[in-house]
Amino acid sequence: MDVLYFAWLRERIDAPRERIETEAGTVADLMAELVARSDRHAAAFADPAAVRVALDQQLADFAAPIAGVAEIAFFPPMTGG
Template structure:
């Protein structure tokens, strides 16, 4: 599965994307796996209220299943004017 990181998440983790193999069944489980990897991931995902997620380019929540997903993107909330 391809994981994309945008904005300050990319800066904290240190790269814009990576391919991972995971047994996570949901987005929330994937985040828990990533947090356990290294401190930089734990820092990036320390405040989940400040993180949005899309699975295969559709906004979703932490309970969203990952079965069949090809891409997960993490990014800060969008603002506009």
């Protein structure tokens, strides 16, 4: 699956995207795997409350299952204006 990073997450991880294979069942499980990958990933996901996620371009929560998902995007909260 493709994992996309936006804004400060991309800066902390130092990559806009990566292709991964995972056995994770949920977004939260995947985040835990990513945190264990490197210090950069750990820094990006240090405050989960400051992270939002979309599965195949649909907003989701961390409990959402990821089986069959082709693309996961992580980004900071959006604001209107």
